[in-house]
Amino acid sequence: MTTVVTIKGVDKVFPSRKGADTVALRGIDIEVASGEFVSLLGPSGCGKSTLLRIIGDLLPPTSGQVVVNGKTPAEARRDRDYGMVFQQATLLDWRRVLANIELPLEVAGQAPAERERRAREMLDLVELNEFADHFPWQLSGGMQQRVAIARALTLQPELLLMDEPFGALDEMTRERMQMELMRIWQQTANTVIFVTHSIPEAVFLSTRVVVMSPRPGRIVGVVEIDLPQPRQFETREEPRFFEKLVDVREMLRGAEE
Amino acid sequence: MTRRYLPPALVFVTILVVWEVGVNAAGIQGFLLPPPSRIIASVQSEWAVIWPAGLFTLREALGGLLGGTALAVLAGFAVARWSLIRAGALPFAIAAGSAPIIALAPITNQWFGITNPVAKMSVVGVMVFFPVMINLVRGLTDVGAGKLELMHSYAAPDRATLLKVRLPNALPYLLSALRVAVALCLIGAIVTEYFGGSRAALGVYISQQASLTRMAEAWAGIVVVMLFGGALQLLIVLAERILLPWHPSRRAASG
Ligand SMILES: Nc1ncnc2c1ncn2[C@@H]1O[C@H](COP(=O)(O)OP(=O)(O)OP(=O)(O)O)[C@@H](O)[C@H]1O
Numbered sequence A: 001m002t003t004v005v006t007i008k009g010v011d012k013v014f015p016s017r018k019g020a021d022t023v024a025l026r027g028i029d030i031e032v033a034s035g036e037f038v039s040l041l042g043p044s045g046c047g048k049s050t051l052l053r054i055i056g057d058l059l060p061p062t063s064g065q066v067v068v069n070g071k072t073p074a075e076a077r078r079d080r081d082y083g084m085v086f087q088q089a090t091l092l093d094w095r096r097v098l099a100n101i102e103l104p105l106e107v108a109g110q111a112p113a114e115r116e117r118r119a120r121e122m123l124d125l126v127e128l129n130e131f132a133d134h135f136p137w138q139l140s141g142g143m144q145q146r147v148a149i150a151r152a153l154t155l156q157p158e159l160l161l162m163d164e165p166f167g168a169l170d171e172m173t174r175e176r177m178q179m180e181l182m183r184i185w186q187q188t189a190n191t192v193i194f195v196t197h198s199i200p201e202a203v204f205l206s207t208r209v210v211v212m213s214p215r216p217g218r219i220v221g222v223v224e225i226d227l228p229q230p231r232q233f234e235t236r237e238e239p240r241f242f243e244k245l246v247d248v249r250e251m252l253r254g255a256e257e
Numbered sequence B: 001m002t003r004r005y006l007p008p009a010l011v012f013v014t015i016l017v018v019w020e021v022g023v024n025a026a027g028i029q030g031f032l033l034p035p036p037s038r039i040i041a042s043v044q045s046e047w048a049v050i051w052p053a054g055l056f057t058l059r060e061a062l063g064g065l066l067g068g069t070a071l072a073v074l075a076g077f078a079v080a081r082w083s084l085i086r087a088g089a090l091p092f093a094i095a096a097g098s099a100p101i102i103a104l105a106p107i108t109n110q111w112f113g114i115t116n117p118v119a120k121m122s123v124v125g126v127m128v129f130f131p132v133m134i135n136l137v138r139g140l141t142d143v144g145a146g147k148l149e150l151m152h153s154y155a156a157p158d159r160a161t162l163l164k165v166r167l168p169n170a171l172p173y174l175l176s177a178l179r180v181a182v183a184l185c186l187i188g189a190i191v192t193e194y195f196g197g198s199r200a201a202l203g204v205y206i207s208q209q210a211s212l213t214r215m216a217e218a219w220a221g222i223v224v225v226m227l228f229g230g231a232l233q234l235l236i237v238l239a240e241r242i243l244l245p246w247h248p249s250r251r252a253a254s255g
């Protein structure tokens, strides 16, 4: 398998005027292979978002090295290797759903007909075809987040970066969205890096869970989740699933001591 | 429809009735406050004078509105683009915008000549310049950080971010500034004419009739100004309907 992301010795320090600098990340090393689904799990404030933003070239690391597809993050971003989904859907309020999904294709300079064909395909994937002509405010939070996922997938990115995309959703919607994400991941075979602070979510979705310590964020360990693919609704009821939950939980607890 | 338009219509009719009955019952002299029936009669009898006078003044108001808005849009883009200018210019613009610009009227009347429409247009232009410019800058710059980050993640050139995010974001700001501007432009033109102007102008007509205590005629002139003001507001509302089908202000209506 080819390596998509290599992170070596990454530190991130947020300087502050009063001299009490925030050390958000210390000595992070991760390798992510093509087709993996890796979750970053840790308590609030441990630097998960910061790490994801460094990978996505929204923040520079203070020191250390990040390689994405053999390039720097900035080059990878310019080559549009990324799709990003954040906690907020951040749809453009003045665009209808279909036009929102077309946005990255427009920026990339694709022809209108091709754009629309591709956007409809993505809309199909997240099962929102009936809502193509709605404005974002006419959708529920979960539907908006699905539009954001469709938008992130339109450019067929090799690497999907997701920062608590289901954080604002209720438990039932959240589980449905997780199933949907699993289905999409199976169909598109992207590599996914997924930030969450929900242990069951991380275990259910991932092929590997990277457990982080409270600030300053370090990597405490990695749990391989070798549950059978494709994950199904019943996966959550299997004894092996609970074993993995316990493994991850204990690693998290170990980190706090 | 009825629910929306009936209450204001009722209030309007009630005011007219109370005015009419009150003036007659209290025996208020016509030269202090004429009853609505007298005003309406004057609108009819003076129509041949006040309508062309109104159009003359409207032209001044719209000329100033257009010029002021065009300059404000140019300045707004420049100020929004270069944060250095913004830091220097915006506080100044906000202070200048809250100054009583109408006080310039006697001065521009001197500069350009009392009968020259440019004297009026320049006051109007300065009046509308500040709210339009300030709102446009807000609209272009108060874009959520998330949306800008999104465009950054697509490696979007500045031009694409301007066209696809900043401009649409600024449109509601611009239209609400125009709502203020269309009201200001009539005030600016009329009041500047009170300080003197062409005999063909409505402001001059109103102030002359008032000084002759021909109050019903003065009021008839004001009715024409109100008609224009209402029509301009309606145009802006219409533009909002067409241009902003997505705006929060529309959600209650269609939800
Ligand atoms: N732009 C910034 N400037 C200064 N400090 C920051 C900045 N962004 C994050 N931090 C700090 O870095 C640390 C890690 O923040 P980060 O947002 O990565 O945490 P997180 O793990 O994503 O938390 P959560 O689960 O609550 O989202 C926090 O202590 C935060 O205060």
Ligand SMILES: [Mg+2]
Pocket (backbone or CB within 6 Å): A048, A049, A050, A163
């Ligand atoms: Mg976070």
